[in-house]
Amino acid sequence: MSEEPFEPKQTDPSKPQPGESYADYLKRLDDAKKKEEEARDYGSQEYWAGFMDSGRGRSGDPNYGPIPEEYTMNGMSKAAFLCGILSLVTIVFGFSIFFGAFGILFALLSRKKKFGRQARIALWMNGIGVAAFVLTVVLAFYTLISSGIWDTMMKKIRGMDMNDPNAAAIIEQELLDEILNKYGMQMSGSGSQV
């Protein structure tokens, strides 16, 4: 019985296989790397969601391929994000419409095909800022109309001389007086005005 010479079977593909020349080994490694690259679906949301969450690699790393637009940031989306913050902060001052409109504009201009994550968040923040302003204006008009101040003011305006250069200032003062007369007690809050 002839005994075949013992040759251990190499199962680790990253090492040279039995009977494989060094040149073939390098070529095989190279091919395997290429196949792996081709099989990797860089475009899938799942891949990039996992990739970004894991904290591996860095932006623009050639070993990891191009970063999809969803996860890229450009100057415009950064500006939109900043406007979003300013829009939310300035809701109480009444400037949210200004920053909100800017932010929405920048967010819309930041996309190529679809919105990036930062731009989408910015769009929401700016949208809330603009909506808050619109809601404030609607509520102000509703309050003026429902309280009867609107009718009173309209009657006063009709009776005024519109050629008077101080007409606008007088109307403004009268409106303020009307509001204070109607809501002065509530606005003072302390209840000391009895």
Added chain:
Amino acid sequence: MKISTSTIKQTARGTLIGHWNEHIAFSAALIGLELIAVWIVNLFAVTGTATAFIFRIVVAAILQVLLGLFAAGAKRHFLRSLRGEASPLADLLVPLMKQPDRYLIVGLVQIAAGFLCFAPLLLVSLFRFPNAYVTLAVLIVLSIFGIAAYAAVRATIAPAWFLLLDDESLSAGAALKKSAALMRGRVWDLIRLALSFIGYVLLAFLTFGIGFVWVLPYYYTSLAGFYEELCKQI
């Protein structure tokens, strides 16, 4: 073949991203010139006489035609940017320096067309109908007619500016004829493209007009993209 608005706008955004600084310089210069023109027109305040009114309209028309030269310069910049060519700020003055008469003629045709489209409205507004509702209805109908006709004329003329920029040997008349031929069956596509900017214009107004500095490059690049698409389809 229909020209896709979304594809053109997507290409325009792709061209602008990363190069906003240079584009903003062009639109800011153009807006600055427009504001100067408005200021000049406002110097000729209407005093109530028909002569003053007509004089003001004539001054406004002349300034618009002159501004058309700079607008053509801006169009040249955005067209070149779309083609990946470098375009310095001096491009704004190219139509003014090189055969400005061609651009002035196209500008004059555009203004004259606008005047003709709104002439019925101007004439009717001088008369008083017995019933206020009839007056209102007639004015609304004529306004809609004027806007629609002017939009169609503007759309037909729009590629003429780019044709003049592309071919220095082309005369204004030839450019207008070629433009009309190019736009046959595609006028609505360009109007649709322009209408798609209404939202951007509203947003720009909410920023007290400052937003136009960003909206103008987007609009002009889209127009250039439309022209490129037209040329491809010939």
